[in-house]
Amino acid sequence: MQLIDLTSEIKFNPAKLTERQLFSSLGLKINLYCLEEGQKLEVSDSPQPLIWYCVGGIGHFYYDSQRISATFGTLLICECNSYCCAKGKDHFVILEIRGKLVKPDK
Numbered sequence: 227m228q229l230i231d232l233t234s235e236i237k238f239n240p241a242k243l244t245e246r247q248l249f250s251s252l253g254l255k256i257n258l259y260c261l262e263e264g265q266k267l268e269v270s271d272s273p274q275p276l277i278w279y280c281v282g283g284i285g286h287f288y289y290d291s292q293r294i295s296a297t298f299g300t301l302l303i304c305e306c307n308s309y310c311c312a313k314g315k316d317h318f319v320i321l322e323i324r325g326k327l328v329k330p331d332k
Contacts, residue, residue, distance in 0.1 A: 228249065230248055230249075232258065232281060232319075232321070235248065235258050236258070236260055236282065236319055237260060238260045238261075238262055238317060239260075239262070240262050242265065243259055243260065243261045243262075243265045243266070243267060243314070244259065244260040244261075245257055245258070246258045246259075246260075252326070253325060253326040254323070254324070254325055254326070255322075255323075255324040256321065256322065256323050256324075257321075257322045257324075258281075258319065258320070258321055259312070259319070259320040259322060260317070260318070260319050261283075261285060261312065261313070261314025261317075261318040261319075261320070262314050262317070262318075263314055263315055263316060264313070264314065265313070265314045265318075266311060266312070266313050266314075267311065267312040267313075267320065268311045268312075269304065269309070269310045269311070272304065272306060272307065272308070272310070272324075273306060273307070274306065274324050274325060274326060275303065275304065275305055275306055275324075275325060276303075276304045276310070276322060276323065276324045276325075277301065277302070277303050277304070277322070277323040277324075278301070278302045278304065278310070278312060278320050278321070278322055279299075279300070279301045279302075279320065279321045279322075279323070280297060280298055280299065280300040280301075280318070280319065280320060280321075281298065281319045281320070281321050282298060282317065282318070282319035283297075283298075283314070283315070283316050283317035283318040283319050284296070284297055284315045284316040284317075284318060285312055285313055285314045285315045285316075285318030285320075286312065286313050286315065287300065287302040287310070287311070287312050288309070288310065288311035288312070288313070289302060289304060289308065289309070289310055290308055290309055296312070296318070
């Protein structure tokens with residue numbers, strides 16, 4: 227078991243977004259991103275599905291051509307090979323969960 231206090235991991239940098247890897251295993255990665263106003267997180271054509279969950283602040287998620295206002299509790303599921311983007315507005319904190327695709331048993 228691993229217990230992580232997210233509040234102690236949140237750190238902002240006015241020059242660029244802050245990325246912190248919280249967990250990594252063969253089939254799962256969890257990252258924390260902290261964005262100041264105007265900073266951008268972009269994913270294009272990811273071979274793996276990913277989940278972005280807003281754990282703080284205000285920003286926007288973009289999925290293909292859709293713009294979604296994001297505040298605490300907003301969750302975006304980004305399918306494989308889709309365009310996903312996030313832009314910070316006010317201390318935007320995103321928890322990203324990436325999973326490896328597993329083929330179902332027949």
